[in-house]
Amino acid sequence: MSVQKPSLPKGTRDFGPLQMARRNFILDTIKDTFRLFGFQQLETPAMENLSTLTGKYGDEGDQLLFKILNSGDFLKDVAKEDLDMGAGKVLPKVSEKGLRYDLTVPFARYVVMNRNDISFPFKRFQIQPVWRADRPQKGRYREFYQCDADVVGTDSLLCEVEIIGMIKRVFGQLGINDYSIKVNNRKILTGISEVIGEAGRESELCVAIDKLDKIGWEKVQEELAQRHFNSQAITQLAPIINLKPGNREKIEFLKTFLTKSEIGLKGIAELEEVFSLLQNYGENEAHVDFDVVLARGLTYYTGAIFEVKVHGVSIGSVSGGGRYDNLTGVFGLPGVPGVGFSFGVDRIYDVMEELGLFPSDSLDGTQVLLCHFDQKGFEYGLSLLGELRKAGISAELYPDTGKVKKQLDYANKKQIAFAMILGDDEINQKKVSLKDLKSGSQETLELAEAIAKIK
Amino acid sequence: MSVQKPSLPKGTRDFGPLQMARRNFILDTIKDTFRLFGFQQLETPAMENLSTLTGKYGDEGDQLLFKILNSGDFLKDVAKEDLDMGAGKVLPKVSEKGLRYDLTVPFARYVVMNRNDISFPFKRFQIQPVWRADRPQKGRYREFYQCDADVVGTDSLLCEVEIIGMIKRVFGQLGINDYSIKVNNRKILTGISEVIGEAGRESELCVAIDKLDKIGWEKVQEELAQRHFNSQAITQLAPIINLKPGNREKIEFLKTFLTKSEIGLKGIAELEEVFSLLQNYGENEAHVDFDVVLARGLTYYTGAIFEVKVHGVSIGSVSGGGRYDNLTGVFGLPGVPGVGFSFGVDRIYDVMEELGLFPSDSLDGTQVLLCHFDQKGFEYGLSLLGELRKAGISAELYPDTGKVKKQLDYANKKQIAFAMILGDDEINQKKVSLKDLKSGSQETLELAEAIAKIK
Numbered sequence: 036m037s038v039q040k041p042s043l044p045k046g047t048r049d050f051g052p053l054q055m056a057r058r059n060f061i062l063d064t065i066k067d068t069f070r071l072f073g074f075q076q077l078e079t080p081a082m083e084n085l086s087t088l089t090g091k092y093g094d095e096g097d098q099l100l101f102k103i104l105n106s107g108d109f110l111k112d113v114a115k116e117d118l119d120m121g122a123g124k125v126l127p128k129v130s131e132k133g134l135r136y137d138l139t140v141p142f143a144r145y146v147v148m149n150r151n152d153i154s155f156p157f158k159r160f161q162i163q164p165v166w167r168a169d170r171p172q173k174g175r176y177r178e179f180y181q182c183d184a185d186v187v188g189t190d191s192l193l194c195e196v197e198i199i200g201m202i203k204r205v206f207g208q209l210g211i212n213d214y215s216i217k218v219n220n221r222k223i224l225t226g227i228s229e230v231i232g233e234a235g236r237e238s239e240l241c242v243a244i245d246k247l248d249k250i251g252w253e254k255v256q257e258e259l260a261q262r263h264f265n266s267q268a269i270t271q272l273a274p275i276i277n278l279k280p281g282n283r284e285k286i287e288f289l290k291t292f293l294t295k296s297e298i299g300l301k302g303i304a305e306l307e308e309v310f311s312l313l314q315n316y317g318e319n320e321a322h323v324d325f326d327v328v329l330a331r332g333l334t335y336y337t338g339a340i341f342e343v344k345v346h347g348v349s350i351g352s353v354s355g356g357g358r359y360d361n362l363t364g365v366f367g368l369p370g371v372p373g374v375g376f377s378f379g380v381d382r383i384y385d386v387m388e389e390l391g392l393f394p395s396d397s398l399d400g401t402q403v404l405l406c407h408f409d410q411k412g413f414e415y416g417l418s419l420l421g422e423l424r425k426a427g428i429s430a431e432l433y434p435d436t437g438k439v440k441k442q443l444d445y446a447n448k449k450q451i452a453f454a455m456i457l458g459d460d461e462i463n464q465k466k467v468s469l470k471d472l473k474s475g476s477q478e479t480l481e482l483a484e485a486i487a488k489i490k
Numbered sequence: 491m492s493v494q495k496p497s498l499p500k501g502t503r504d505f506g507p508l509q510m511a512r513r514n515f516i517l518d519t520i521k522d523t524f525r526l527f528g529f530q531q532l533e534t535p536a537m538e539n540l541s542t543l544t545g546k547y548g549d550e551g552d553q554l555l556f557k558i559l560n561s562g563d564f565l566k567d568v569a570k571e572d573l574d575m576g577a578g579k580v581l582p583k584v585s586e587k588g589l590r591y592d593l594t595v596p597f598a599r600y601v602v603m604n605r606n607d608i609s610f611p612f613k614r615f616q617i618q619p620v621w622r623a624d625r626p627q628k629g630r631y632r633e634f635y636q637c638d639a640d641v642v643g644t645d646s647l648l649c650e651v652e653i654i655g656m657i658k659r660v661f662g663q664l665g666i667n668d669y670s671i672k673v674n675n676r677k678i679l680t681g682i683s684e685v686i687g688e689a690g691r692e693s694e695l696c697v698a699i700d701k702l703d704k705i706g707w708e709k710v711q712e713e714l715a716q717r718h719f720n721s722q723a724i725t726q727l728a729p730i731i732n733l734k735p736g737n738r739e740k741i742e743f744l745k746t747f748l749t750k751s752e753i754g755l756k757g758i759a760e761l762e763e764v765f766s767l768l769q770n771y772g773e774n775e776a777h778v779d780f781d782v783v784l785a786r787g788l789t790y791y792t793g794a795i796f797e798v799k800v801h802g803v804s805i806g807s808v809s810g811g812g813r814y815d816n817l818t819g820v821f822g823l824p825g826v827p828g829v830g831f832s833f834g835v836d837r838i839y840d841v842m843e844e845l846g847l848f849p850s851d852s853l854d855g856t857q858v859l860l861c862h863f864d865q866k867g868f869e870y871g872l873s874l875l876g877e878l879r880k881a882g883i884s885a886e887l888y889p890d891t892g893k894v895k896k897q898l899d900y901a902n903k904k905q906i907a908f909a910m911i912l913g914d915d916e917i918n919q920k921k922v923s924l925k926d927l928k929s930g931s932q933e934t935l936e937l938a939e940a941i942a943k944i945k
Contacts, residue, residue: 041599041821044537044587049600051607052530052614059531071879073856073886075507075904076514080633081536081589081619082499082556101537104557104585106623110577115570122565129584130559132499134536144496145504152506154903156889159507164536168561178535191889193872200876315869317876366496401528414770417648421655421772424526431528434611434646448609449530 046169046177053450056399058384062162064208065182065378068201069160074184077159079141081166082132089133091140091365099167101134101177102126134166138183139362139375146187147366155188162380174350180380187362187373192305194374195339196312198356199323202343205378206322210392213346214353216322219329220306221336221357223289226299227275227327230292231268240264241330244276248351252276275327282310282325289327305338335359341376348389353382402489403453403469405432406442412457419455419467419482426486446472453489501624501632508905511854513839517617519663520637520833523656524615529639532614534596536621537587544588546595546820554622556589556632557581589621593638594817594830601642602821610643617835629805635835642817642828647760649829650794651767653811654778657798660833661777665847669800669808671777674784675761676791676812678744681754682730682782685747686723695719696785699731703806707731730782737765737780744782760793790814796831800841808837857944858908858924860887861897867912874910874922874937881941901927908944 043049050058069076082103089097112128135141138161146153162182169175184201186194202216221237228237243258250258255276259269275292278285286303293299310320331340338358345353356376363371387393403423405416416432423430431451433442439456446454456468461479469485470477480488498504505513524531537558544552567583590596593616601608617637624630639656641649650673657671676692683692698713705713710731714724730747733740741758748754765775784795793813800808811831818826842848858878860871871887878885886906888897894911901909911923916934924940925932935943 041542041602042539043535043603044539047535047537049535049604050531050533051600051604052532055531055533070854071882071884073884075855076505076510077507078505078510080498080502080504081621082502082633084497084499087496098562101561102559103589104559104581106556107553108577110573110580113573115573118565118568118570118573122563125565126559134558145506147496148498149504149506154900156900158886166536178537186889189889193887193889196872200879204879312872315872317873399525400530417651417767417770418772424655424659427526429526429528431613432648434641434644434648445609445611 044177046171046175048176048178052400057387057393058380059399060393061209061380061383061387062180062182065205065380066160066162068204068208069184071204072158072184072197072201074158074160074186077142077145077161078163079135079138079145079161081135081164083135083141083144085127085131085133087144088136088140092136096136099169100136101166101168102130103132103134105129105131135163136167137165138163138181138377139185142183142185143363143366146371147363147368150368153188156186156191157188158184158186160184174381174385176381182378182380183375184377185362185373185375187371190372192308192312192339195309195358196316196318198339198341198374198376199309199313200316200318201376202341202354203318203322206343209383209387211345211383211386211390214322215324215344215346217324217326217329217342217344218306218309219326219340220302220338221340222298222302222305222338223293223327224302224330226293226296226302227272229296229299231271233264233268236264238334241328244328245330247276247328278327280324282320282323285325285327302338309339331355331357337372339374345386345390348386350382350386350389353379353386355379400429400449401431401451402429403431403455404442404446404449404451405430405455405457406439406446407433407436407457408439408459409436411459411462412436415462416455416457419457422482423486423489426490428486428489443472455485499632501626501630503631503633507855512842512848513835514854515848516664516835516838516842517635517637520660520835521615521617523659523663524639526659527613527639527652527656529613529615529641532597532600532616533618534590534593534600534616536590536619538590538596538599540582540586540588542599543591543595547591551591554624555591556621556623557585558587558589560584560586590618591622592620593618593636593832594640597638597640598818598821601826602818602823605823608643611641611646612643613639613641615639629836629840631836637833637835638830639832640817640828640830642826645827647763647767647794650764650813651771651773653794653796653829653831654764654768655771655773656831657796657809658773658777661798664838664842666800666838666841666845668802669777669798670779672779672781672784672797672799673761673764674781674795675757675793676795677753677757677760677793678748678782679757679785681748681751681757682727684751684754686726688719688723691719693789696783699727699783700785702731702783733782735779737775737778740780740782757793764794786810786812792827794829800845803841803844805837805841805844808834808841810834855884855904856886856906857884858886858910859897859901859904859906860885860910860912861894861901862888862891862912863894863914864891866914866917867891870917871910871912874912877937878941878944881945883941883944898927910940 109129117125164178164180166178224237228240239262243255247255256269289303329340336357337360340357342352343354358374360372362373407413407416420432454470466479467485468479564584572580619633620636621633679692683695694717698710702710711724744758786795791812792815795812797807798809813829815827817828862868862871875887909925916922921934922940923934
């Protein structure tokens, strides 16, 4: 067999030990939070039938699906003439499966297939990779994890409150303190477009307004004009764009602004109810920021809209979600409303790295390495190794005899906090010399003392 | 959009909440053990270049790889004449990536690509799904998890001892008590084939002997004869096949039997050393069973061979592994020896189900549901909800007002252990009525008392 220089497919990554420890720290925090709030885990297969996936993400999404070649003679249904018809026509003959593109469509499929066994309201979380044939660039990968929680089968605004509660717990536990949970409500956006005389055009309105942070109000006005919003409508928007901070103040302003829009006022009432329930739940409004122009992928959301932004970092939105009316209609089961939220694990990782929030020592690695000078020391170490592990200490015995320096290098590279040096003195005294590899200090101890110290 | 009845690709599965809780129980036990023994986690992408995957699993394996269709116009390099050449020739023009088939080849690729950054010996574990286009049948899926630990870069027999230690810990923690860790050594098999005058034919020998459990010694002899093993050789095997139990006794017999085979005696010496180190480590030989005919995929292993079998269940081997000389040679990096072991998570799951080892109540679900009769009760519940969660109790408030019976049905379906009933009396007294949903008993308590009780 010829020797190859191996490589990774573009847009994909390995996660080595350090990255995994950090990722696990984030994911475990999120999982613990989901469980504390009563969410249950679901996993779906990487492969779905293309009939399940196509048509759910728009034309562009269909293009970005990774398709699996049929097994065996994948050409058996392909005639030469088919080649003239192009890849789109040949595709159904050579592929019937694709890779998961997000977690929402598989979740909807699961709910429909198991609707008789699920007890609604169904609180599920799902943490799995998804695949998109996007052009890879910095921070955009072809394989990445999504981390979703959804409650379906209830209209209760308690769900919205719990999403805010979960976000606060996760970011608090991760040590991210300077962030905003932006909240809005689709009905408010609908109301705004009604009031400015452009009823039904909130999608277009939001596509333009969504760029406010990036391009500024001047350019947004230009874009709205290009989209044939009339100039009076655009002028009417100005106070919305320039709202002063303060959730109460914004709400009061919008009660007046939206006075002629029933749906707009409904949106405000929902938002007020969420704030009221939040207080009742024992959470204050710290971090929670009513953002009247927060839009996200509007076509989907019907009520609350959420987005989390960490301040002082180069990364934009790190998480988001919202309420929808109809998760499963596309699979023939209408009337399953819900609220979903997705933690952007990769972005949270980048934020924590940028802010230096990961501890400098390893997060879940070996706590102590047993070092020895000779076979006798190796055997003495072996007899201690089981004791350490029984005490719950993650321990290793260096497997080969050799220079202690090499063994300590191994410990340092693996960010192991302690070394036990096992020479003749230690063996004779039935003790251990415990070296703190950070401070360099060393002391000779009984094993039990050393265990207490390591813990 | 037309309404579809959704389905799953054949050979794939969803894992719902109960299955996930059980799988997580198994996986967390294995992960904790890996970490306690100093293994570090690695994750590699689902997609690998086909150049990385093909030729590593034999012709049959190549057939069973799931291939990914190139993005965009996948037909752009395909001419009509190509169709005459068949799928095998067209494949490289339409696909350059495939799905991970096991965790060993991606691990080897990782080691080669990161050899300058890895500190050897490198102890890595990896728990990820793999995909094989096998014909689906009972217990065989096209997507399944592998759960591997390997130590590479050392010849130390400590690794073998640690594998035995990890197996014992995992199965002990899972509550599986009646099982054998079968151990053997490839060198012993080599020695046996030398001694019976069929040197170098241990692969064939083992393919036949591997069937001993299934077809019996008579049929194995027939197969060996068909493979042109001479009859004297087959006769000489009889005492090996009929060895009496007892690790020491078997070793003593083989020392005599293999007296003329240097490599055979080396294998015995290695095995004795493993047993000796095991004792030194503080573990006895309970569950450890020297099985002279244990072979597994011989082409790969060069030293120790392991297999775990649970007794009294219909499932065969549930885990296995062994020592190899050369993980990475195929990628141009010779001389990376190691030992690997793989826990068969799906099979362990099936064994635990068959033996009734999973607790009847949910493993990681909500601990208490707050039930209410009206808006007032809902609000009272909301004020308690945050307190419960702050105390580390996984709690839910039923989100909609409605009959308490419906709420209790929800709790029962979700296997929630406790309900807090929040009626007017409880609200007025600022207490809670805690109902044990298993026993049906109910008492009125202060919140703090209820928290203590739930914990």
